[in-house]
Each structure stands twice: as structure tokens, then as C-alpha cells.
Amino acid sequence: MKEKDKIKEELDGLSPLLSKMKEEGGQPFRAPEGYFQGLPDEVLRRARAEEGLIRENRAAPAGAGRTAWWQWLLAPRHAVSLATALLLIAAGAYLFRPQPAGIDPAEALAGISEEEAEAYVCENIGEFELELMLEASVVSADDVPEMKVLPDIDQKELDLYLEDLIDDISLDELEEIL
């Protein structure tokens, strides 16, 4: 006996009402037209897309071991660590660099003649501090008063002197000065 017949016989025995309904009733649901023609393509499209994503995800960790060392270093978290380490090494090298031995001024000037030194000082006299020159005994304290450009005069007297000077000067001379 076929399975279909067995099922009918069984149902007839259990519930004639349901058996009758089964004979009368068809399929209460229906699928959209052409649905089954398109379903395999739809599933395959999805399967390929998901398989592609899985492959990409699998490829990433598998390839990581073969990544060039410089690519590994350029990864953001490694790059920050590397930059910090290099900065610390540079700072250490600067702070603990070997210091040059102290230069003795007398030794440094040994090869320079007196005339050359004097010529250099005269040429750059404006660059030297007065106190430094005194300290270096380039000038003596006695010479200092003579080096004053203006004698110690009162500000009032100086202003009167300048007024007289301006009065005496002609316009032509003033234009020439300016």
C-alpha cells in the first residue's frame, strides 16, 4: 500500500470530518507568481556575497603573519609606540652626548699676533661691553672719563644749548642735516 493510501485510511478512521476537508480543500496559501523560478538565483546571489565576505574576513588574519615588517610598524598602535621610543632615544643621546673639552682662551689666542687682536678689537669696539673691557684690561679705568661722549651737564643747560643751536641754524642747513 502506498503511503498516501495509508494516510487516508488512517485519517478516515480517526476523523471523517478532517478526511472530508482534506479531499475538498486545496492549498489555502499561494506563492507570488514566478517565485520559485527566481528563488535559486536569489539564494545563490546571497550565498556568493556572504562567501565573499567570509573569505575577506578569513584572508585578513591569515595574511597578517606574512605582512612585511615595515607594514607592521606602520600599524597605528605600533607606529605610536615606535615614535615614542625614537623620541626617548633622541632625547637621551642629546642629554648624555660627550661634551667637548674646555678651551683655554690663552691657548686659543696663542696663534694670533698682538696687532691682529688690536685690529679686531678696534673694528668691533661697539660690540664690547665697557665692563668686559675693563675686566679684560683692554682699557684702564683712567681712560674711561675721556671716553664719555658728553660731559656731565645739567638737563636744563643741555636744553638751552639745543635751543640756541636750533636758533642759529638756517633752514637750508636744517634741511641738509635731515
Add this chain to the structure above:
Amino acid sequence: MQTTLAAISDDQILSLLEQPRTYERGFRLLMEKYQERLYWHIRRLVYEHEDANDVIQDCFIKVYRGIDKFERKSKLYTWLYRIATNEALTFLKKKQRRSADPIDEEESGLANSLRADAYFDGEEAQARLLRALDELPEKQRLVFNMRYFEELSYRDISEVLDTSVGALKASYHHAVKKIEAFLKAEL
């Protein structure tokens, strides 16, 4: 088309699925051969077409990825039925969790589903039968569907649900009696 597909044996499909070169062809044949049976099986469990479409696609994707797990200890289609059943039941559980609306006695989930489904055009008697089925416990409903609508043997149902034939017969008998009582009460 159906004749050609019916003539293709499961062994032929499985041998195509063993080779990467012929895998897609084998898989397409598998879908074409079993898609309608699986779709209706799922549809009777989830009711709406859109839901059935989601579930059958998920089911076939699982098969696509896991055909190597099929050990040939059972028939290919009972293995497919098992996957489809599990997918449909998982879907229903998720859907039940998502549903936050209070269930009204007269506006049950099934009633709304059938009203909203453009692809349900059953008569009143069929709608009543579905309402009766909706009242059954999950296992009885599954057994009833597979025996009454899909006409599977108890042996095949046993492979799908991993339940003894004796227990399945008892479930089916109980289901039929409950449905009959429901229908008589509504008349």
C-alpha cells in the same frame, strides 16, 4: 522541468556537490528539486509569505555552507526538512519575542497574519483549520502538518524530528482529535 528534476537522484546531486567545479550546479539542482516542498513546509509554520521567503533563504544558505555535514545516514530531503524546521521554529521564537503587543483573543497573531497576507486566499473552512492548528502544541502541529499536508511516512518524520515512530503516531492522533473538536465547536 519537474520530470527532469525528479529523474535526478540525490546521489547525483551529492556527487556534484563534492566537486568545487560542479558545486554550484549541484546546489542549484538541489534547490530546484526541493524548494517547493520546503517552502510549503515552512509556510505552514510561519504563515506569511515574506517570513517563509526569509526562512527558506536562510535554510538554503545553511545548506550551501554546511552540505559537508550531511553524513548520508538519512535521506537528503529529511536532512533538509530538519534544517528547514529548525530555521522556522527559531524564526517563530524570535518573532514571538519581538512582538510586544498584547494579544487579543479575537485578534490573534494568526488572524492578523492571514488578513494581512496577500497570498492567503483560503476559504473559511481552511482558515478555521489553520486557527485550530494554531492552538496545538508545537510538536503536535509539526507532526500533523507533515502527515496531513505533506504526506510523509512516520519513518521520515521520525528522521526529521528525531522522535520514535510510536510517539509520532500518538502525537498525530491527539492532534487530529483536538482539531476535530475545535472545528465542531466552531460550527
